[in-house]
Amino acid sequence: xxxxxxxxxxxxxxxxxxxxIVIGIAAEEIQEGESLPSVRELADNIGINMHTVNKAYxxxxxxxxxxxxxxxxxxxxxxxxxxxxxxxMMEDMRxxxxxxxxxxxxxxxxxxxxxxxxxxxxxxxxxxxxxGGKINV
Amino acid sequence: xxxxxxxxxxxxxxxxxxxxIVIGIAAEEIQEGESLPSVRELADNIGINMHTVNKAYxxxxxxxxxxxxxxxxxxxxxxxxxxxxxxxMMEDMRxxxxxxxxxxxxxxxxxxxxxxxxxxxxxxxxxxxxxGGKINV
DNA sequence: ACTGTGTTATATTATGAATATAACAGATAT
DNA sequence: ATATCTGTTATATTCATAATATAACACAGT
Numbered sequence: 001x002x003x004x005x006x007x008x009x010x011x012x013x014x015x016x017x018x019x020x021i022v023i024g025i026a027a028e029e030i031q032e033g034e035s036l037p038s039v040r041e042l043a044d045n046i047g048i049n050m051h052t053v054n055k056a057y058x059x060x061x062x063x064x065x066x067x068x069x070x071x072x073x074x075x076x077x078x079x080x081x082x083x084x085x086x087x088x089m090m091e092d093m094r095x096x097x098x099x100x101x102x103x104x105x106x107x108x109x110x111x112x113x114x115x116x117x118x119x120x121x122x123x124x125x126x127x128x129x130x131x132g133g134k135i136n137v
Numbered sequence: 138x139x140x141x142x143x144x145x146x147x148x149x150x151x152x153x154x155x156x157x158i159v160i161g162i163a164a165e166e167i168q169e170g171e172s173l174p175s176v177r178e179l180a181d182n183i184g185i186n187m188h189t190v191n192k193a194y195x196x197x198x199x200x201x202x203x204x205x206x207x208x209x210x211x212x213x214x215x216x217x218x219x220x221x222x223x224x225x226m227m228e229d230m231r232x233x234x235x236x237x238x239x240x241x242x243x244x245x246x247x248x249x250x251x252x253x254x255x256x257x258x259x260x261x262x263x264x265x266x267x268x269g270g271k272i273n274v
Numbered sequence: 275a276c277t278g279t280g281t282t283a284t285a286t287t288a289t290g291a292a293t294a295t296a297a298c299a300g301a302t303a304t
Numbered sequence: 305a306t307a308t309c310t311g312t313t314a315t316a317t318t319c320a321t322a323a324t325a326t327a328a329c330a331c332a333g334t
Contacts, residue, residue, distance in 0.1 A: 019232045026235035085240035092233050095156045098163035103222035107255045118244045
């Protein structure tokens with residue numbers, strides 16, 4: 001699994017990190033029961049502060065993606081009951097689809113995009129393995 | 138068309154405003170050629186600063202939703218060529234779908250959600266007209 | 275004892291959101 | 305012409321938060 005941080009992005013580092021880990025889980029680059037690096041180790045590898053990683057981990061824990069164990073560190077443990085993911089998805093989707101509708105993207109095109117992305121996640125890594133500055137996790 | 142700002146949200150006010158206007162256009166609550174209130178008027182109605190509204194308008198102009206005319210004010214004018222909306226959609230969609238996949242939401246369920254939201258936009262207002270603290274625009 | 279976990283606390287710096295005035299150029303109406 | 309309304313730009317301040325830097329604690333493993 002790879003992590004790539006864009007330091008020029010307007011998106012906060014801990015958000016980028018959180019998102020990439022979620023994508024990594026969805027792409028099955030890292031699986032249930034496996035553990036992420038410690039907050040200090042990953043912070044060193046990326047070149048950021050420990051607390052920034054800690055914040056990402058804490059959020060992932062709260063959202064039901066991680067279980068934080070003192071012994072094994074941060075292990076992937078999905079809890080679908082933590083919150084209503086379907087409801088959250090609809091909220092996020094509403095704005096994105098509104099943008100698309102304004103720009104004349106059809107419902108069929110959106111369905112194609114959905115299938116395309118789902119396909120990427122199913123067959124292993126959606127990211128090419130040439131590693132362009134990405135941090136191995 | 139209605140605008141509702143959540144002052145307790147972590148989302149910036151000008152982003153909320155921008156999103157609601159995009160949703161309003163998609164829902165055809167406000168249509169091409171019609172004009173939005175002036176930055177000062179809308180700011181007064183909502184109870185926020187003029188510059189906050191101005192920032193939302195400037196972004197909408199840059200993204201190809203608005204044309205700012207000194208005579209008529211801010212009029213809705215969609216320009217699908219301003220940027221690649223389809224590419225932007227895929228970027229945003231990737232994280233959302235990753236979250237859904239982790240939480241065991243199937244591809245079919247996502248398709249249903251898409252159709253549901255598209256249906257909301259087609260038949261007029263997706264927002265009920267009971268007006269719970271929303272600002273008429 | 276020592277090291278490595280997550281966790282918490284405190285403080286500082288930097289960035290950006292939101293506000294408050296103020297002014298300008300152009301268009302409209304009285 | 306005078307006044308008023310546009311968007312636009314400029315400057316400054318306040319406030320929230322992201323990111324950093326240390327430091328310390330409780331717990332588990334070697």
